[in-house]
Amino acid sequence: MNIHQSTRTYAQQQDQTDPLRTFREQFLIPEKDGQPQLYFCGNSLGLQPKSAREAIEREMNVWQNHGVEGWFEGDQPWLYYHKYCKETLAEIVGAKPSEVCPMNNLTVNLHLMLTSFYQPKGDRTRILTVAGDFPSDQYALETHVRSRGLDPSEVILAVKPQEGEYTLQTEAILNAIRENERSLALVMMSGLHYYTGQVFNMKAIAAEAQKWGIRVGFDLAHAAGNAPLHLHDWGVDFAVWCSYKYLNSGPGGVSGSFVHEKNHDANLPRLAGWWGYDEDRRFEMTPGFVPMPGADGWQLSTPTILALAVHRASLAIFAEAGMRNLRNKSVKLTGYLEFLLKGINGEFDNPITIMTPTEPEARGCQLSLLVRKDGKKLFDDLTQNQIIGDWREPNCIRLAPTPLYNTFEEVWQVGEVIREFYQ
Known part of the structure; x- marks a missing residue:
């Protein structure tokens, strides 16, 4: 029995009880016209951790102050990065x-x-x-x-x-x-x-x-x-x-x-x-x-130390969150998106086919949607509503709710935009 609900209140309740909800604050969310975008494209490029700039700045300071000796000096020599x-x-x-x-x-x-x-x-x-x-x-x-x-x-x-x-x-x-x-x-x-x-x-x-x-x-x-x-x-x-x-x-x-x-x-x-x-x-x-x-x-x-510095900053977030916790949230987030899309299919004569397997063990964050008609128009409509996904010819939209920075309410918003497109 599916206990999901297609309401904003339900999605907000899921966010309030989400043990990983504060990790979103560690990322910079892209904005357009002063409004944060709904970013569902982590399958292509993940968002920038706020700690990335500081990590690069630290190594820039090492370069400035030590030059070539940065490979060997200090408490974190580049040689062992x-x-x-x-x-x-x-x-x-x-x-x-x-x-x-x-x-x-x-x-x-x-x-x-x-x-x-x-x-x-x-x-x-x-x-x-x-x-x-x-x-x-x-x-x-x-x-x-x-x-x-x-x-x-x-x-x-x-x-x-x-x-x-x-x-x-x-x-x-x-x-x-x-x-x-x-x-x-x-x-x-x-x-x-x-x-x-x-x-x-x-x-x-x-x-x-x-x-x-x-x-x-x-x-x-x-x-x-x-x-x-x-x-x-x-x-x-x-x-x-x-x-x-x-x-x-x-x-x-x-x-x-x-x-x-x-x-x-x-x-x-x-x-x-x-x-x-x-x-x-x-x-x-x-x-x-x-x-x-x-x-x-x-x-x-x-090695490219500046790239490794950003990588290390991001990995620190994973170490704090824990892969098991991230996976648990991912299953719920993607499951909620699937639930909303199935509701839309039931309401509007199945305009979308979900290519991705329904079994959690056979998928990650991403759902790949084959749109029966006007797929590019739907994708453009999502973009106009500040939802960043990924378009693949000839008729595929990829959406990836990512547990570190996406929310249940954002997933609900995606569902609402798609539902309104077919109304």
Whole structure:
């Protein structure tokens, strides 16, 4: 029995009893014409923490006062900055601190991981992925395979949804692994599909791949800081993500990588840079690459300290709020939006199809809406009413109620604007 109510009073009551309600105050809400906007686009770019500017200013002062010695002086030397982020990152993705490292950018990290974990040999040359994954991942796989002298059309196997369905059934992915176990060298796919909002059963996928000795990796761009992750326990070989969506670390913010500890001592091929070299010997400037232990050994260049400072400021908010608490609120927020949209469908002959699975464990914050008619007009109407979502051609609106800064009353307002559009 659904206990939600489609009234503003109900939504306000939910906000009043929300244990995370004060976290919204830690973010800068965009305004237009002096009015705060309803921001439902954290799936594309998260909002700015108020602490971000102070974090950057601190490192600017270090630069001003210490110059190059900022790498070594003070209570938080730049040389170890990536380590300041590890504990919280590990909690967010379900890993050990030694298995994670903030570094580079997402597609750079993906290529680095493919170099290490995609090892075509004999009959095992193929990569299993999902159809319609984020374009950057598609391009990375395509060009990486071609750089190995292989034909992407022969090597890349993309699993598609069944006819008439928008999302992939887990069994279809598992069957594809079983049916191609002798030819697969790697399973590499998103953990949460950017377009449909579907969270894939990464635990089951990793287990099936491991059963056949196939390595597995995930792009968690839309999952990190959003969906529950247990990468270490699942035995995932590697994962990569960005920090500018749900992790609120600024446009083009630093990426992150996970490498399971079972692979730390493996003699894996890699593309190396000096920041991944043994920290104690890095400044000896000697030939012969000696990697740092753990995920740190995949670092390349000198890190961008200002970007890391913003990232660290945002991670501090996650550490304070707790992923379990954020997830609990997320389930309720997105569930409330779904409830309101279903009410609108019942009232106006189903103008909207929710592509995203209805089961909480199969989705994060985001709902992807297929609008039967005049989708762009509806999106423009939302925008005119100060609601910031995301439009995807030809007829998809993505809305992501984010637990750190969105409210139940905002969700209710979105529902009211859509209802009024169809009246």
